[in-house]
Amino acid sequence: MSTLRVWARDLGMGARFALAGGRSGWARTALTAVGVALGVVVLALAASVPSALEARAQRVEAREPVWAMDDSGPGPDTFLTAGGATEYRGEEIGGLVLQPEAGAATTAAPPPGLDAFPGPGEMVVSPALAELLDSADGRLLAERLDHERVGVIGDDGLDGPGDLYYYLGSDALAGEASRATGFGNPTFGEPLTAAMALLVLVICVGLLMPVAVFIGTAARFGGERRDRRLAALRLVGADMAMTRRIAAGESLAGSLLGLLLGVPLFLAARQYLGTLRVADLSAYPGDIVPEAGLILLVLLVVPAAALTVTLFALRGVTVEPLGVVRHAEGRPRRLVWRVVPLLLGLLLLVPLTFRFVDADDATLTQAGVGIVLLLTGATVVLPWLVERLVGALRGGPLSWQLASPGGSSWAVARRPAPSAASPSRWRRPPPSTCSSPGSAPWRPPTPARTRAATRYRSSAWTPRERRAPGPSATWRACRASSPPWGRSGARPPASPTSRPPR
Amino acid sequence: MTAQTPQSPQSPGGGLLAATDLHKSYGATPALAGASFVIRAGEVVAVMGPSGSGKSTLLHCLAGIVQPDSGGIHYAGRDLALLSDAERSALRRTDFGFVFQFGQLVPELTCAENVALPLRLIGTPRREAEATAAEWLARLEVADVRHHRPGQISGGQGQRVAVARALVNNPRVLFADEPTGALDSLNGERVMELLVAAARDTGTAVVLVTHESRVAAYSDREVVVRDGRARDMAGAV
Numbered sequence A: 001m002s003t004l005r006v007w008a009r010d011l012g013m014g015a016r017f018a019l020a021g022g023r024s025g026w027a028r029t030a031l032t033a034v035g036v037a038l039g040v041v042v043l044a045l046a047a048s049v050p051s052a053l054e055a056r057a058q059r060v061e062a063r064e065p066v067w068a069m070d071d072s073g074p075g076p077d078t079f080l081t082a083g084g085a086t087e088y089r090g091e092e093i094g095g096l097v098l099q100p101e102a103g104a105a106t107t108a109a110p111p112p113g114l115d116a117f118p119g120p121g122e123m124v125v126s127p128a129l130a131e132l133l134d135s136a137d138g139r140l141l142a143e144r145l146d147h148e149r150v151g152v153i154g155d156d157g158l159d160g161p162g163d164l165y166y167y168l169g170s171d172a173l174a175g176e177a178s179r180a181t182g183f184g185n186p187t188f189g190e191p192l193t194a195a196m197a198l199l200v201l202v203i204c205v206g207l208l209m210p211v212a213v214f215i216g217t218a219a220r221f222g223g224e225r226r227d228r229r230l231a232a233l234r235l236v237g238a239d240m241a242m243t244r245r246i247a248a249g250e251s252l253a254g255s256l257l258g259l260l261l262g263v264p265l266f267l268a269a270r271q272y273l274g275t276l277r278v279a280d281l282s283a284y285p286g287d288i289v290p291e292a293g294l295i296l297l298v299l300l301v302v303p304a305a306a307l308t309v310t311l312f313a314l315r316g317v318t319v320e321p322l323g324v325v326r327h328a329e330g331r332p333r334r335l336v337w338r339v340v341p342l343l344l345g346l347l348l349l350v351p352l353t354f355r356f357v358d359a360d361d362a363t364l365t366q367a368g369v370g371i372v373l374l375l376t377g378a379t380v381v382l383p384w385l386v387e388r389l390v391g392a393l394r395g396g397p398l399s400w401q402l403a404s405p406g407g408s409s410w411a412v413a414r415r416p417a418p419s420a421a422s423p424s425r426w427r428r429p430p431p432s433t434c435s436s437p438g439s440a441p442w443r444p445p446t447p448a449r450t451r452a453a454t455r456y457r458s459s460a461w462t463p464r465e466r467r468a469p470g471p472s473a474t475w476r477a478c479r480a481s482s483p484p485w486g487r488s489g490a491r492p493p494a495s496p497t498s499r500p501p502r
Numbered sequence B: 001m002t003a004q005t006p007q008s009p010q011s012p013g014g015g016l017l018a019a020t021d022l023h024k025s026y027g028a029t030p031a032l033a034g035a036s037f038v039i040r041a042g043e044v045v046a047v048m049g050p051s052g053s054g055k056s057t058l059l060h061c062l063a064g065i066v067q068p069d070s071g072g073i074h075y076a077g078r079d080l081a082l083l084s085d086a087e088r089s090a091l092r093r094t095d096f097g098f099v100f101q102f103g104q105l106v107p108e109l110t111c112a113e114n115v116a117l118p119l120r121l122i123g124t125p126r127r128e129a130e131a132t133a134a135e136w137l138a139r140l141e142v143a144d145v146r147h148h149r150p151g152q153i154s155g156g157q158g159q160r161v162a163v164a165r166a167l168v169n170n171p172r173v174l175f176a177d178e179p180t181g182a183l184d185s186l187n188g189e190r191v192m193e194l195l196v197a198a199a200r201d202t203g204t205a206v207v208l209v210t211h212e213s214r215v216a217a218y219s220d221r222e223v224v225v226r227d228g229r230a231r232d233m234a235g236a237v
């Protein structure tokens, strides 16, 4: 078989497992898919920020008046303008007073979003402003802008759905007013400022952290079943490379599902963001379009990340025909490196609480980096904290023990194991794995079996054994985490009290 | 893939698979203490002994899935200790089959897919693999559970599916560890009949681990393991 076909077969087999993995397999696939989908949505939204800002900037520019030359006089297509911007309860309200110099016969194009210039004393307002004026909150503003409302400004004349803006027609402008010949003045600079980019970065990191934890947790979900499945494959002759490819196929299937799920989720999120107003920022759903290059990157990177998580998790694992050996996972989490980002983040942020008045670029950068570090730090310290807490609770409900990602390995099944390798998380499947649950073919324990179990306990798992040096830890330890066929009759006790001292 | 003709080199001692003076301890517990074993092509050998005497360990060592602390294992003239993991995996794909007490089927796959699995792993196209799998399921009288998952069938049916899977790639050695250990006697008998008949048909040697003499009765020869040592039954062979 060609290499390509071998890969296709193995990845396909993995996908088959992901989709047919029974309830826990399904749960894992679904969780992975949801995690990937969330990650895709967050990143796709981030990738949309430039285009959203660009669209916004374009519309803002499109309604900037084009000033007439200093020496030009009034004409059929000129109009006078005066600023009408004001502030109401901390909200910026933009406005422009307009007076076509040819009166109703003007040939000047009206501002974007309007069909015609408003007549004298007439006012056209943005939907958001209309809403504000009609509300009880806006009563005082309505007194200030007490003009006849003749319409609303269309979307193409607004910077976003939350834009508070109005045009007022007049026939009394003179002197201070400026003469303009049209709208559309490309005067604005780079729409994505450093501060903006930092804000986006911080939000992204803040949102992606839980997503990453989520995907990581999903990857561990149903792990004991996967262990057994992979061991079963090893038994019929899959080598390590095949096994890894099959495992990769499993997580890829979840990721691809996640990508599919991400599309409707993104559309929904975009719609929702259209209703959201943060400060004076708002965006039309139609503006939130990911940049082509960025979204391509996202679509590649997110599944790749999920795949990396899987392969990384398999690095510390040897799948043997008789079971799975974990090499490093039994080690309790180390705090030291986990607090480093947290401390660095605090170090950067604490001084800022004393002086944040002049928000220059350096300050913003410091704030951004600090926040990112703080969030990262919190994310990596949290699992450690959970593990400690669960440890302190001595068992506790199973769900708590599972809550700490590596937790299941010690909470449920960790016990003194041969050499450094610790056994797989779970001992044995319910007897139903190969027989119908109803027609249990299991014989009651015979005296011989009971004896075997006792011997197993007293010999295989003595602390002395753990210290015994082993030339081939893998070979030796693989029986320790045996799948159903690994050991017959004997079943070591899986009591949480057998947790080793830490 | 190794060429496996009857003329292929034989292990020292004339057997297809031979182990000499195997030692294996789990910590302080000796599982094997100087066990030797030979099986010739096509032979059915029962490995008997009380529970905990080291039968399973011996079988695992013979199949190259557990490494003994010392002692040599030769299969068709090759020293298993010198083989890489990939080579030992290839042996399991092409030359060995396994039936354990229970649970060796992949619960996520249907019975037909389970049986087709070894063929798929050696690159047989899906259709062909599934056709062969169907034949084997019929041969073991479980054609009707083809589309069931292992969790949906009885223990006896499960073991038959396992036997079908173990033999589907025409292995030279079938390793059976208490294949009927979880079955009632009626089902156990039938599984043994089918297993031995199929193995004899295909000329597959069988290492049959059991502690029941009823099961051992299907063998050509019995080997008794006691305290980690294997001994041929007097008068056997």
Ligand SMILES: Nc1ncnc2c1ncn2[C@@H]1O[C@H](COP(=O)(O)OP(=O)(O)O)[C@@H](O)[C@H]1O
Binding pocket: A455, A456, A459, A460, A461, A476, A478, A479, A480, A487, A488, B026, B029, B030, B031, B049, B050, B051, B052, B053, B054, B055, B056, B057, B058
């Ligand atoms: N993975 C293992 N870890 C520790 N001890 C083991 C392991 N496997 C087997 N043993 C011990 O080795 C001895 C032989 O076991 P085994 O080969 O399973 O015997 P049998 O199959 O004859 O019942 C027993 O004492 C058993 O407890």
Ligand SMILES: [Mg+2]
Binding pocket: A487, A488, B052, B055, B056, B057, B177
């Ligand atoms: Mg045994």
